Amino acid sequence: MERTLILFKPDALHRGLVGRLLARFEEKGLKICGLKLMRISKELAHKHYEAHKEKPFFAGLVRYMTGSPVVAAVLEGKGAVAVVRKMMGATFGFDAEPGTIRGDFSCSTSYNLVHGSDSPGAAAREIELFFSPEELQDWTPGYFRLGYDPEELPAQG
Numbered sequence: 084m085e086r087t088l089i090l091f092k093p094d095a096l097h098r099g100l101v102g103r104l105l106a107r108f109e110e111k112g113l114k115i116c117g118l119k120l121m122r123i124s125k126e127l128a129h130k131h132y133e134a135h136k137e138k139p140f141f142a143g144l145v146r147y148m149t150g151s152p153v154v155a156a157v158l159e160g161k162g163a164v165a166v167v168r169k170m171m172g173a174t175f176g177f178d179a180e181p182g183t184i185r186g187d188f189s190c191s192t193s194y195n196l197v198h199g200s201d202s203p204g205a206a207a208r209e210i211e212l213f214f215s216p217e218e219l220q221d222w223t224p225g226y227f228r229l230g231y232d233p234e235e236l237p238a239q240g
Contacts (some may be wrong), residue, residue, distance in 0.1 A: 087165060
């Protein structure tokens with residue numbers, strides 16, 4: 084099983100879409116391991132988006148992400164990073180395919196509703212930035228037994 088970080092950005096909260104978007108991930112078969120409403124500090128935004136610090140949109144991105152609350156989530160499932168990226172769709176809503184989150188809910192080049200880790204390594208780094216170990220839960224929902232082959236499931240403790 085693999086974990087990934089999702090951030091429901093301020094536009095998702097302001098539009099009242101967090102519940103609908105989170106439900107799509109659950110309906111796909113991903114489980115929630117961590118979930119919280121939070122304000123991202125400027126320091127955290129700088130760490131999270133450090134790969135973009137030299138790009139012209141960096142200051143605006145930090146301002147946007149720190150200006151309103153976000154909902155941070157850790158989701159788990161087989162190939163969770165790739166599954167979430169595919170479900171989110173192309174970065175800009177006008178490029179995203181119908182059926183994806185951005186394709187169904189966004190036309191903007193600036194506001195794209197969600198962030199998802201782009202690799203398992205990035206997911207590990209980002210999860211550590213946004214969640215302490217105590218905030219993450221290890222559990223096996225009943226639907227995992229129906230959605231995964233038995234050998235894919237974590238050992239029961």
